[in-house]
Amino acid sequence: MMRVGEGDVGGAPLARAESRALMLLALGTAAIALSPIFFRLSEIGPIASAFWRVTLALPLLGLWRVAEIKRNGGAGSPRSLRDWAGLFAAGLFFAGDLAFWHWSLTHTTVANATLFANSAPVFVTLVGWLFFRRRFSPRFLLGLAGALAGAGLLIGASVQIGPDHVVGDGLGMVTAMFLAGYLITVERLRMRFSTATIMVWSAVAGAMSLLLLALATEPVLVPHTATGWLVLLGLAVISHAGGQSLIAYSMAHLPVAFTSVSLLLQPLLAAIFAAVLLGEAIGGLQVAGGIVILAGIVLARQGSR
Numbered sequence: 001m002m003r004v005g006e007g008d009v010g011g012a013p014l015a016r017a018e019s020r021a022l023m024l025l026a027l028g029t030a031a032i033a034l035s036p037i038f039f040r041l042s043e044i045g046p047i048a049s050a051f052w053r054v055t056l057a058l059p060l061l062g063l064w065r066v067a068e069i070k071r072n073g074g075a076g077s078p079r080s081l082r083d084w085a086g087l088f089a090a091g092l093f094f095a096g097d098l099a100f101w102h103w104s105l106t107h108t109t110v111a112n113a114t115l116f117a118n119s120a121p122v123f124v125t126l127v128g129w130l131f132f133r134r135r136f137s138p139r140f141l142l143g144l145a146g147a148l149a150g151a152g153l154l155i156g157a158s159v160q161i162g163p164d165h166v167v168g169d170g171l172g173m174v175t176a177m178f179l180a181g182y183l184i185t186v187e188r189l190r191m192r193f194s195t196a197t198i199m200v201w202s203a204v205a206g207a208m209s210l211l212l213l214a215l216a217t218e219p220v221l222v223p224h225t226a227t228g229w230l231v232l233l234g235l236a237v238i239s240h241a242g243g244q245s246l247i248a249y250s251m252a253h254l255p256v257a258f259t260s261v262s263l264l265l266q267p268l269l270a271a272i273f274a275a276v277l278l279g280e281a282i283g284g285l286q287v288a289g290g291i292v293i294l295a296g297i298v299l300a301r302q303g304s305r
Contacts, residue, residue: 021253022301024246025262031243033269037277038235043228045218046102049235050095051210054203056236061200061245068196076193078201083192090185090198091205094244096178099213100171108168114267116172118151121260123180128257136257140303144257147264147296154267154289180260186248187256195249203240258304264293 035053042049069077078084104113121144128134189198214221223229251259268290274280 017253021250025250025254025259026265028243028246028250029263029265030269031246032239033266034273035235035239035243036270037273038231038239040278041231042235043223043225043231044220045214046105047099047210048214048218048221049232050098050102051207051214051221052232053098053235053240054091054094054206054210056233057241058200058203058207060237060241061196061203065196065200068194076197078193078197084201086185086189087193087198087201088205090182090189091202091207092209093178093182093185094202095206095209095213097175097182098210100175100178104168104171104175106168107171108165112165112169113172113175115152115155116169117175117179118155118264118267119148119173120176120179120183121148121257121264123177124183124260125257127180127184134257137303140257140300143296143299143301143303144261145296146299147261147293150289150292150294150296151264151267152289153292154271154286183251183256183260187251187259190248190252195245195252198248199241199245255304258300261300262297265297268293 039046039049044052078087101113101117104117125136125141125144129136186198186202223232247259247263268286271280271282271286271290275282
């Protein structure tokens with residue numbers, strides 16, 4: 001089935017489209033790697049911040065979709081129950097990813113939660129093999145293992161294993177499952193819908209879900225200063241409307257399994273951003289982990305061709 005590529009396929013070589021997708025995927029990953037910084041600076045709780053992340057992005061996404069409708073007359077709009085179910089499933093998976101990630105942080109260390117949440121590529125690969133009959137080359141699997149090992153090196157110095165962390169570690173694993181579900185769903189949707197369509201309707205579903213969770217779990221839903229609103233606006237514009245949209249766009253041209261491996265750049269980029277913006281130190285083990293992550297992504301890319 002031909003994928004929706006927002007008009008970029010018209011005779012252009014496949015290699016050129018893939019190269020552009022790789023560049024946009026890297027930019028999108030960098031944008032979402034800033035989200036931990038925004039969450040740390042937020043004046044309200046993590047679930048409420050996540051709600052504003054998608055809610056404040058909705059006007060931009062809505063304008064994008066309106067412009068698209070004016071240009072193509074509404075072609076490619078969701079029409080069937082299956083269409084709407086898929087778009088809302090993407091939003092629910094995304095909301096679950098954010099919610100379980102922050103719940104895991106309340107029961108285990110940041111390092112543990114990050115390590116287990118980054119196991120999403122394993123679930124994406126398993127689902128592709130078990131349910132979609134996809135076959136993966138030994139080079140891709142070696143790259144996947146290498147990137148995961150690099151993430152372990154990057155985070156491993158702070159990981160604590162023990163019975164006190166079992167619940168939080170399990171929630172981190174559930175986070176990875178929701179992220180895998182989101183990526184797989186978006187890949188399937190990109191076969192039928194534009195990035196703008198997917199982003200706007202998944203944001204609607206995500207916002208409704210996160211609002212209910214925030215009302216049930218957090219006492220404060222609104223920041224009390226202009227700085228607090230600016231932080232949430234940055235989270236919405238840069239990490240969601242920008243980063244998530246770029247990643248969704250790239251998935252029209254790149255395999256979802258490779259995309260999930262590439263997202264392991266997030267902890268590396270987050271460490272770099274934290275060093276630059278917050279003055280946090282980067283040790284030798286983190287540098288080594290970053291190099292291994294990059295090598296694993298390169299191998300996975302070669303194995304995905």
